[in-house]
Amino acid sequence: MGGNAASGRPEVGTRVVTVRADEPALDKTFDYLAPSDVRVGDVVRIDLHGRRLGGWVVDVDVEPPAGVDLKPLAKVSGWGPSRDLVDLADWAAWRWAGQPPHFLRTATAASVVRGLPPAARPASAQGVEDALAADALRAGRAVLRLPPSADLFPLALQAARLGPTLVVCSSHAQERHLAARLRRAGLVVAAHPRDWAQARAGAHVVIGARAAAWAPCPDLAAVVVLDEHEEVHQEEASPTWHARDVAVERAARAGVPCVLTSPCPSLEALAWGALVSPSRADERAGWPVVDVVDRRREDPLRSDLYSEKLVDLVRSGRRLVCVLNRKGRAALLVCAACSDLARCETCQSAVAMGESTLVCRRCATTRPVVCQSCGSGKLKQRRLGVSRAREDLERLGRVPVGEVTGDSDDLPDTNVLVGTEAVLRRVDRADAVAFLDLDAELLAPRYRAGEEAMALVARAARLVGGKAGGGRVLLQTRQPKHEVVQAALLADPSRVSAVERERRAILRLPPAAAVAHVSGAPAAAYVEPLLGRIDVEVLGPAADGSYLVRAADVRTLCDALDATPRPGGRLRVAVDPARL
DNA sequence: CGGACAAGCTGA
């Protein structure tokens, strides 16, 4: 069993392979004897130290380590990622201070793939050539700034003319819509992860949301990332990898063109590639009419949340979506039986729901989940801002108004809807969108607040369409001169990037520097050796015990993190944190 | 990670 292990030479019909176990805590790889038809990327099972583990072959025909008695693989399960993705997983582990298994899992089919379907035959080019898309693809590394209502299909089609193309979408709705149109154009389209085997075998277009950055795509010829500015492209959990950056690296390694699209490109994208955009006239036409209401000029006797222009829109009978982000993220708890507000017994402050008790936000006193007034144990979250606005708009507009919550399945059947920014993801069409309090976004205490606000306005703009279709966006603000308001008004997103770029340079925040947020109990122990380095700066600890590690650029930061040992325990390292 | 084994603590 296991061949001539003592001499370190495999038997005929076997080879020595290196396996990465599917166990993130194991940072070593191990060598095994394998059948000679095993390929890099194959999913295998191994016996390791009395355990049976899954894993991936990451190298074949390696020099067996001296003095080790090699064991055979326990099982070869099936197809896995190709060698380029196995290598990309190692790069991503460095780039986001994670472990390769995280990425290899994302790059692997959900269930075992024993065989592959036939590969797609080369596609026949058809359709009208899109000049702007062709420009972007020719540029190699391009940021294609298209207005919100622009059709992204011509770009995908144009890219697919070059050969197998990877398309990373910002939503499943966008993915389904585009996939259907590409199929109608006669292309073999594999949706990731559902059609993993077809993608692995060879398709004309491999398409999906964030995880599709890790989809197989043999003979990759072009990479396209749609709405690269959208925060959904970044994984929230650690490692906080970004599909845009993975796609960019993948295209660079393959030596193929990469196009990032966005109505309002991120500073990261603009720092990376050449900006390609339509004529000013075309870009303006693709943005809706924007109305700015200066809340400072509104009649102070009525609530300045409901301007005359807004009430007119509510009464207009058109389909209107109102966005109101609750101020202070804390939702209030209200008794389901008697509607009394749940307060702290000690300090009368509003309480929040803890693990199994109510916790005071101010003094941290805990008490059981029971209403003080009526003794009911049923409390509900009340998002005061939105519920109140719904009632007010209904009264002022004298029309029914529906409230959209993040989790409820069906949309209210009313022409006018109110919700937090989540409403912009739930609704796919409207005549007008009104931001009741844009300042809540503009002034949010997050370093990307400006870009995030611009992204919301762009999302609203997509909902209502361009100027030709009569689309309208209403912005109520006390800062009408703010660059986000001006950018929307003039359909010129570069106004935001210009201001933001300078601000980030002054504050030394990305992309002017590279940062990682380190939190969790072992954070102090982890950053300790980093304090002695001259190429990184450690800020903190913050009130929650977390640290910020900063370096001049990504390479310096990631090299430093890579060289730092991980103490045990629940440590979170977020490289390029979306929020600080 | 999780098993193996070694070093340290306790109780009789």
Next chain:
DNA sequence: CAGCTTGTCCGG
């Protein structure tokens, strides 16, 4: 010194 906990090492 058995019997148990805690720590460190290592796996092919």
